[in-house]
Amino acid sequence: MREAEVVTAAGRVLLAHLTDLHVVGDGCDDELHVDNNARLAAAVESIVAESPAVDAVLATGDLTAWGRPADYAKLAELLTPVGCPILPLPGNHDDRDGLRTTFPGVPWSDVEHASWVTTIGDVRIVALDSTLPGKPGAEFDSAREEWLREALGRVHDGPTILALHHPPFRTGIDWMDRSGFLGLDRFTAVVAEHLPDRIVCGHLHRPITTMVGGVPTQVGLSTIEAVHLDLADNPRPRLIIDPVGYNVVAADGPTIVTHTRFVDPENSAFEPSWADLYA
Numbered sequence: 001m002r003e004a005e006v007v008t009a010a011g012r013v014l015l016a017h018l019t020d021l022h023v024v025g026d027g028c029d030d031e032l033h034v035d036n037n038a039r040l041a042a043a044v045e046s047i048v049a050e051s052p053a054v055d056a057v058l059a060t061g062d063l064t065a066w067g068r069p070a071d072y073a074k075l076a077e078l079l080t081p082v083g084c085p086i087l088p089l090p091g092n093h094d095d096r097d098g099l100r101t102t103f104p105g106v107p108w109s110d111v112e113h114a115s116w117v118t119t120i121g122d123v124r125i126v127a128l129d130s131t132l133p134g135k136p137g138a139e140f141d142s143a144r145e146e147w148l149r150e151a152l153g154r155v156h157d158g159p160t161i162l163a164l165h166h167p168p169f170r171t172g173i174d175w176m177d178r179s180g181f182l183g184l185d186r187f188t189a190v191v192a193e194h195l196p197d198r199i200v201c202g203h204l205h206r207p208i209t210t211m212v213g214g215v216p217t218q219v220g221l222s223t224i225e226a227v228h229l230d231l232a233d234n235p236r237p238r239l240i241i242d243p244v245g246y247n248v249v250a251a252d253g254p255t256i257v258t259h260t261r262f263v264d265p266e267n268s269a270f271e272p273s274w275a276d277l278y279a
């Protein structure tokens, strides 16, 4: 009998993909649909408790409610327990300088947009700031096109994950798509030319999977309220309270697998008997 092929975990890189945390600073009097900070704390507690430990936390924007100094102080406090590198990107609710100041260990590129490149194990993460300050939508201007071409064009022996806040495609949820993505065609052309192994993003507040320029693309789920799935033309904006969750991106050589983990303090994992499983 042939032995089963063993897929080794050696060299595997695990990333927790958090997005759209919308953290609120102490003393800020915001009207909230859910307790944003408590829900992030629950996600962080899960990241810390689960085994094996993740190698880094990738946070793809809208990390604060309104980009205030107090919001960033609270964000840093809530993320500290993860005990691994925190790799943040700005979203349309963030402030570039606030993010840079709060996370000085990130290898921020020396450019106006808050983008960076780093490696975790053999995984290269190219993080593109897609924000257009003061607006909800995305912008891919000539400066960012030049930066992205250079970043993706560098030789790298391992998989590449391209991260940005805004989904670089039309999701079909009209009222969210209306925020727009200036330069989307040029972004897609750069992706098709350089073919990173995966694109991860946020902003939509619900998990979505598609292909962009030939690359599998995954929108992560927000830790706060979700956008209601409504694919009708011109729907009313509606939100829905889904469970807290985050993705775990497992990169093992050229294979990248994305898992979704929901977090509910009322429902912890348990071991069934074999009889339960195969009855």
Ligand SMILES: [Fe+2]
Pocket: 020, 021, 022, 061, 062, 091, 203, 204, 205, 222
């Ligand atoms: Fe958001």
Ligand SMILES: [Fe+2]
Pocket: 061, 062, 091, 092, 093, 165, 202, 203, 204
């Ligand atoms: Fe956003």
